[in-house]
Amino acid sequence: MKNGRAFWLFVGPFAAGLLVFVYVPIGWSVLLSFFEARNTVTPSEFVGLRNYADMLTDRPFLASLGTFSVFAAFIVPLTFVLALALALLVNQISFMQAFFRSVFFLPTACSYVVASLVWKLSIFNGVRFGLANTVLGWFGAEPVAWTVSTSPPWYWLVLVTLRLWLQLGFYMILFIAGLQRIPRHLYEAAWIDGASRGWQTLRYITMPQLRTTSVAVLLLLLIAAYQAFDEFYNVLGTDRGYPPFARPPLIYLYYTALGSGGQDFGHGSAGAVLLTLLIAGVTLAQGRVITR
Amino acid sequence: MISRRRLLSLAGASALLAACGSNTGRGGDAQALKQWYHAYGEPGVQQAVERYAQAYSKTPVDVQWNPGDYDSKLATSLLSDGGPDVFESTTQVSSVRAGQLVPLDDVLGDARSDFTRSILETHTVDGKVYGIPQAVDMQMLFYRKSMLAAAGVQPPSTVDELVDAARRLTRDGVKGLFAGNDGGGGVLGGPALWSAGLDYVRDHQVGFDDPLAAQAIGKLRDLYAGGGLLLGAVKDWAEPDAFTQGLVAMQWTGLWAVPAVREALGDDFGVLPFPKLGDGGAPSVPVGAFGAMVNAKSKKVDEAKEFVRWLWVERTDYQEDFNLGYGFHIPPRESLARKTEKLTTGPAADAVKFVRDNAKASNPPDWTSVMRTAFNDAVSRVVRDGAPADQELRGAAEKVRDELKRLYG
Incomplete structure (x- = not known):
């Protein structure tokens, strides 16, 4: 009995917060998706699956899902490989390991908004004295409008480098934790059996031992890719709205549900549910493929 | 480990910060009208609007200054019962259809003909005016x-x-x-x-x-x-x-x-x-103009309308101060725009002329x-x-x- 009270004392506030700020809004959002809910969150007109049908035939929404599947297909393996490489390197060195670990991890502590503004306004701004353009200028190249030009789409360079800088360190730490759990004697046994120190041990010992870590990292990366919002909104968004390219699904839904002049919670919620189903589907499929 | 005293001083500090949010010296008066503004960039505007509110004698008015994404915050608050009584925004047909706004034609009264027509049109839906223009941009x-x-x-x-x-x-x-x-x-x-x-x-x-x-x-x-x-x-x-x-x-x-x-x-x-x-x-x-509006969910609609009439129709001196004392806007009342010295010379005079001859609504209600x-x-x-x-x-x-x-x- 006493134990029970302690349990609720510690878990209660957190559970209550979770219930009020997460589960109730999710439930409400699912409810709203079946209603005509413009400028109201207490709608009365039930429309069944119409909002879903609308969203599934809405070209910009489908385009945003398509774009972000491609984005995920690039950013997920790229971050995965680079984070793993970084973890292997940092884990190998015998001096100042804590220092390098911290240095690579530090950007994780930086706010997405702040980093976006640094990237947009200082490194990749389009005027001739921007950092990237100054460097180009040394080689006699014309200034590039990094975040504006669509052909070639330089904004992907800005967005991908930004995301890599921000999240590499975090996944590196996950991999290092995974690496340090691999028992030394496995490697020693392998060496005695004549395995070479580089590729063979990586392929037959390190990677299989990292499987659970890898699955977790891939899962987190994939969800993060579909949930992209902050850096896109801050780098490409202007006070006139968001351009029709590189528009993450969440940004499109944000403008649908909360855009000034036409709050459409029905369609916004339907889109959010569809996005959730997509993420769940892709995640399950990925889990199947990897753990098989 | 945070000591109890430290915790208390922290709590005190956050209470102080919270009090700064809507700083009119009257915080928490249940009888007061709640008035919202977005955060104007020019220094002095916040003090000015608080001064106007304090000068109003019939009903106490609490001014809330809203930095950040004002449009979203306002739109969300209008869905609940906790929204402001009086606020500034642009008129949208969707919020009129949702019954969020109170028509203000009677507030305008005889002064209607003095407001720049193209500006008033941006606040008109189905022949009714829902916002009293405050400042023309x-x-x-x-x-x-x-x-x-x-x-x-x-x-x-x-x-x-x-x-x-x-x-x-x-x-x-x-x-x-x-x-x-x-x-x-x-x-x-x-x-x-x-x-x-x-x-x-x-x-x-x-x-x-x-x-x-x-x-x-x-x-x-x-x-x-x-x-x-x-x-x-x-x-x-x-x-x-x-x-x-x-x-x-x-x-x-x-x-x-x-x-x-x-x-x-x-x-x-x-x-x-x-x-x-x-x-x-x-x-x-x-052209566009934020208009002063009255929330249809307000429990003090009549008081709110009277306050809007007093501030944005009757007190032309405040309109002039608001438009030209801090930033640089055109007063929506033509009689004011004509006699204001800052607007009769150079590029500003050209701008007034453009508004008269070439104005198009940047954000029409529909x-x-x-x-x-x-x-x-x-x-x-x-x-x-x-x-x-x-x-x-x-x-x-x-x-x-x-x-x-x-x-x-």
Whole structure:
């Protein structure tokens, strides 16, 4: 009995917060998706699956899902490989390991908004004295409008480098934790059996031992890719709205549900549910493929 | 480990911070009217509006200053019972249909004829006025006289001349024109339509389903592809920095920038409306005004209306102070705009004239965010990707037509 009270004392506030700020809004959002809910969150007109049908035939929404599947297909393996490489390197060195670990991890502590503004306004701004353009200028190249030009789409360079800088360190730490759990004697046994120190041990010992870590990292990366919002909104968004390219699904839904002049919670919620189903589907499929 | 005393002092500090949120010295008065403003950038406005509220004797008024994404915050609060009684915003047909706003025609009374008609129209839905205009903002083209003279370029009076000028003024590291970091599609989409004698929406019908629209938007593509546009500036079009720093010879920005431009460049600048496309069109300037509105969910609608009448109709001295004491706006009452000294000379006088002769609503009530997104997406694809204008605009027109059908049947 006493134990029970302690349990609720510690878990209660957190559970209550979770219930009020997460589960109730999710439930409400699912409810709203079946209603005509413009400028109201207490709608009365039930429309069944119409909002879903609308969203599934809405070209910009489908385009945003398509774009972000491609984005995920690039950013997920790229971050995965680079984070793993970084973890292997940092884990190998015998001096100042804590220092390098911290240095690579530090950007994780930086706010997405702040980093976006640094990237947009200082490194990749389009005027001739921007950092990237100054460097180009040394080689006699014309200034590039990094975040504006669509052909070639330089904004992907800005967005991908930004995301890599921000999240590499975090996944590196996950991999290092995974690496340090691999028992030394496995490697020693392998060496005695004549395995070479580089590729063979990586392929037959390190990677299989990292499987659970890898699955977790891939899962987190994939969800993060579909949930992209902050850096896109801050780098490409202007006070006139968001351009029709590189528009993450969440940004499109944000403008649908909360855009000034036409709050459409029905369609916004339907889109959010569809996005959730997509993420769940892709995640399950990925889990199947990897753990098989 | 945080000691108890430290914890208490922290709690005290956050209580203090919370008290600063709506600082009128009357916090928490249940009888008071709640009035919301977005955060104006100019120093002194917050103190000014609090002073006005305190001078009102009939009902106590709590002013809340809202930094950040004001539109979203306001829209969400209007759905609940916790919203403000009086607030500033633009009138949207969707919020009128949702029954969120109180008609204010009786508040306007005899003063109606003194308010600039084009401005009042931006707050009118189905013949009823829902917002009392507080301050008129307008956008126009600024040009550097000395740079145009050096390049032998005349101030453009047609769109073709503008495209040509932007190209010819691009030299020695200076670009011809800055019209926003999105390449001009965002702010110039509307003016391009007006330049051809078209509009967003006209009599509840799509206003740009016309071959001329494709031609007009195509000119924006020419402007972009001509290489004369500054892109990716540190501050966007609303700030005059690119212009005052000499990065461009012309910039599209607003009347609010006049004091900063004059300080930096003296008399070396002039202003123009967006030029006409051809003989069928006309020069234009986008105008808009935040209006004072009354929340229909308010429990003190009558008190709120009386306060709005007092502040924005009766007290013309406050209107003048609000418009010209801090930033640079045009008072919506024509009698005030005419006699204000700051607005009778130089570029500011030109701006007043443009508003009288060439005003177009930058954000008409029946131009909803769905329509705006569809139109802006189309323009952006034409301007930045070179997509075929007629096809893109036809797609946008279809979406706008669906939305209009939903609104008006």
